[in-house]
Amino acid sequence: MFLEINTPEWSIFEWKIEKVVVPTQLWDICILKNHQPIISIVKPWIVKIKLYKQQIQEFIKWTKFLFEDDWLCLSVWSGIIYVNWTEVAILVSTVTSEIQTDDQVLEKMKKDMEQQIKEIKTKWSLDEIEKAFLHLQKITADLKLYKIKNKS
Secondary structure (H helix, E strand, O other), X not given: OEEEEEOOOOEEEEEEOOEEXXXXXXXXXXXXXXXXXXXXXXXXXXXEEEOOHHHHHHXXXXXXXXXXXXXXXXXXXOEEEEEEEOEEEEEEOOEEOOOOOOHHHHHHXXXXXXXXXXXXXXXXOHHHHHHHHHHHXXXXXXXXXXXXXXXX
């Protein structure tokens, strides 16, 4: 199965893969070859990609992606996923493949966003609350990616 992950600016990933786990609004979905065609909304979190065993070393040699238990991990912002039997296309607004920020900065960003959400809730602006929660999910995903990086 072929996976393509794009942002509006560039193509971040194009590779033949074994399977992929994608966070959607309802649940994480695992997509294997010959998956029923779907279109869904991607939520901010971690996309996990399983490469074929024989490709992992070759892939690691040419990239700076992070791996957790043979799963390539990317932190994504919201977007859409399109699946058509043997092809998967994910279009998201941003992707983080390697964390450059340390955990203290990310933790502070997370606390600041949690405080901002409390303040937004008093205004009852559902649109602002939703945007803030999505931002919080992305920061939390980046923290998870940071932990994966430091485990390696």
